[in-house]
Amino acid sequence: MKAEIYKTNQKHHKISLGMVGIYVVLSAWALTTIYPLFWILMNSFKNKKIIRSDSFSLPLGELFTLDNYKTAFDRVNILGAYRNSIVISLSVAAAVILLSGLAAYALVRYDFKIKGLLNSLVVAGMMFPPFATIIPVIRMMNVIGLANTNQIPKSLLAVILPQIAGNLSFAIVVLRGYIAGLPVELEEAAYMEGCNVFQLFFKVVMPLCKPSFATVGIFSFLWSYNDLFTQSFFLKTKPEYSVTVLLSLLTSQEGTNYGLMASSVSLIVFPLLIVYLFLQKYIVKGLTAGAVKG
Amino acid sequence: MSSNIYKNKKPVIFFLVPAFVFLSVFLYYPFLQNIVNSFKEINNLGASAKGWNAPWYTNYIELCKDRNIWTALINTVKMIVATIIGQLGIAIVLALMVDNIKKGQKFFRTVYFFPIVIAATALGLLFNIVFLYDKGMLNQLREMFGATKLLDFKDDSHAMLTMMIPVTWQYVGFYFIILITGLNNISDDLYEAATIDGASRWQRVRYISIPLLHNVICTCGVLAVTGALKVFDLPWIMFPKGMPSNSTWLTGTYMYYHAFESHNVDYSSAISVLIVILGVVTAKIVNTVFREKDY
Numbered sequence: 001m002k003a004e005i006y007k008t009n010q011k012h013h014k015i016s017l018g019m020v021g022i023y024v025v026l027s028a029w030a031l032t033t034i035y036p037l038f039w040i041l042m043n044s045f046k047n048k049k050i051i052r053s054d055s056f057s058l059p060l061g062e063l064f065t066l067d068n069y070k071t072a073f074d075r076v077n078i079l080g081a082y083r084n085s086i087v088i089s090l091s092v093a094a095a096v097i098l099l100s101g102l103a104a105y106a107l108v109r110y111d112f113k114i115k116g117l118l119n120s121l122v123v124a125g126m127m128f129p130p131f132a133t134i135i136p137v138i139r140m141m142n143v144i145g146l147a148n149t150n151q152i153p154k155s156l157l158a159v160i161l162p163q164i165a166g167n168l169s170f171a172i173v174v175l176r177g178y179i180a181g182l183p184v185e186l187e188e189a190a191y192m193e194g195c196n197v198f199q200l201f202f203k204v205v206m207p208l209c210k211p212s213f214a215t216v217g218i219f220s221f222l223w224s225y226n227d228l229f230t231q232s233f234f235l236k237t238k239p240e241y242s243v244t245v246l247l248s249l250l251t252s253q254e255g256t257n258y259g260l261m262a263s264s265v266s267l268i269v270f271p272l273l274i275v276y277l278f279l280q281k282y283i284v285k286g287l288t289a290g291a292v293k294g
Numbered sequence: 295m296s297s298n299i300y301k302n303k304k305p306v307i308f309f310l311v312p313a314f315v316f317l318s319v320f321l322y323y324p325f326l327q328n329i330v331n332s333f334k335e336i337n338n339l340g341a342s343a344k345g346w347n348a349p350w351y352t353n354y355i356e357l358c359k360d361r362n363i364w365t366a367l368i369n370t371v372k373m374i375v376a377t378i379i380g381q382l383g384i385a386i387v388l389a390l391m392v393d394n395i396k397k398g399q400k401f402f403r404t405v406y407f408f409p410i411v412i413a414a415t416a417l418g419l420l421f422n423i424v425f426l427y428d429k430g431m432l433n434q435l436r437e438m439f440g441a442t443k444l445l446d447f448k449d450d451s452h453a454m455l456t457m458m459i460p461v462t463w464q465y466v467g468f469y470f471i472i473l474i475t476g477l478n479n480i481s482d483d484l485y486e487a488a489t490i491d492g493a494s495r496w497q498r499v500r501y502i503s504i505p506l507l508h509n510v511i512c513t514c515g516v517l518a519v520t521g522a523l524k525v526f527d528l529p530w531i532m533f534p535k536g537m538p539s540n541s542t543w544l545t546g547t548y549m550y551y552h553a554f555e556s557h558n559v560d561y562s563s564a565i566s567v568l569i570v571i572l573g574v575v576t577a578k579i580v581n582t583v584f585r586e587k588d589y
Binding site: 135 | 298299300303305306308309310312313314316317319320321322323324325327328331384387388391392394395398400401402403404405406407408409410411412413414415416419420422423424426428429430431434435438463466467468471472475478479495509510513516517520523524526527546549550553559562563566567569570573574577
């Protein structure tokens with residue numbers, strides 16, 4: 001279908017100057033998102049003095065050094081930190097997908113008395129900055145006995161629970177939009193065939209909204225992985241550190257060692273970026289998989 | 295909804311309870327507690343209150359007198375404008391462009407998302423090296439083009455811009471992804487029909503893509519405003535403690551400062567109440583401006 005459109009289109013504009021312009025703009029923005037990362041990676045292999053005199057040349061030959069990474073690895077247990085980060089973020093993403101999906105579905109499809117109130121509560125939830133709630137949450141965690149225990153699972157759980165709540169509002173708002181766009185006829189058809197509402201949700205709505213569930217899951221994962229704030233309160237001993245906590249501590253101790261800073265930034269950024277590049281394939285699949293559009 | 299399936303309302307509870315229990319315990323209750331805290335005297339994080347302030351609304355009087363809070367509010371308003379025009383505007387343009395090209399869609403989608411994948415902490419450090427006075431990336435670049443004097447990107451006259459550019463840049467990809475997903479949900483048939491009727495590429499964008507994207511844009515607008523009010527990590531790492539000379543405070547960083555640096559926990563609670571009120575008001579404004587429509 002699309003191919004046909006483009007064919008007719010090409011007849012109209014033989015030399016499409018506009019197209020060239022579009023590609024120039026798009027590439028320019030792409031440059032701003034790629035180059036800084038490339039630059040930091042490049043400089044992480046250079047001596048800290050050279051970073052400040054010659055940051056644009058490639059770290060080849062004499063310029064190349066692994067010292068920055070050696071320093072980073074010597075000081076810390078980076079693998080343990082990756083494990084902690086991944087456990088936290090995966091749990092948060094999974095919980096957010098399930099809980100927000102259920103809630104969004106009900107908020108879209110059902111009419112009930114306090115629906116308006118709940119909708120405003122959800123939007124209000126997005127306004128609460130984590131630092132507006134953290135103080136009572138810390139006290140709560142102390143009471144339940146999850147904070148300051150020096151036990152890794154408990155500390156991780158203390159981070160996971162508030163992070164789930166923090167991501168739910170956003171997720172519900174996004175999913176609400178997409179579920180509202182689904183034609184209700186599909187659910188009616190499935191209902192006729194004997195599905196109950198829970199089956200409708202898991203077998204009709206969820207598969208149809210795969211792209212938006214993927215979007216929500218990925219964002220929750222990223223925000224949880226990148227959230228230094230909540231993590232820094234509950235992950236206090238070395239074996240509990242997550243990647244962001246670990247590296248923020250490292251750089252605060254070595255503020256002017258730009259070489260170490262570059263290698264630390266690379267260590268936080270690139271593993272996640274690689275995972276993202278692999279997942280990207282599935283996201284795109286999900287994006288184009290929607291059965292009924294419009 | 296009109297459908298008969300949803301006339302039986304019993305299952306609603308099972309759908310809603312899990313999410314709202316989480317929200318209540320870890321968001322709404324702590325927030326209410328926070329409002330109460332703003333009337334009490336608390337000097338240490340996690341410590342219990344010493345008692346009520348005398349008079350109980352002391353913090354709010356302080357809030358009106360505090361010069362820094364005004365700086366923070368003005369800066370935050372600037373930030374909101376920057377995010378709506380910058381982030382959302384750029385994202386809409388990029389999304390419409392990517393939707394209209396044949397080759398490279400996947401590539402642009404992938405790389406525009408890069409800044410979101412990266413922790414704000416890491417970005418702050420990265421931009422600190424980029425904007426570094428003593429020969430960071432930009433000053434080296436300026437030198438290559440013949441500039442002789444180093445430019446201090448963090449002095450009074452440049453600080454706000456130096457702060458807003460990374461924050462804006464960081465989240466463009468976020469709105470871009472939401473918008474492009476929305477564009478993908480628009481049926482090809484519509485475009486095809488329009489093309490047969492002789493619509494140009496621009497007309498298809500103007501009369502199909504943009505109107506059908508309206509609700510998604512509205513959602514993004516609310517997210518952009520609330521995001522601007524919450525922005526914290528990146529400014530805090532680049533401009534800790536409102537430096538230089540208290541000119542770069544944002545509501546978020548100023549609140550953090552009082553909670554964790556000056557141990558004025560109750561005052562920071564009052565600021566967070568202010569942030570939430572502002573958030574609700576601005577989100578309402580955005581909603582009326584972009585009012586949701588049904589097509």
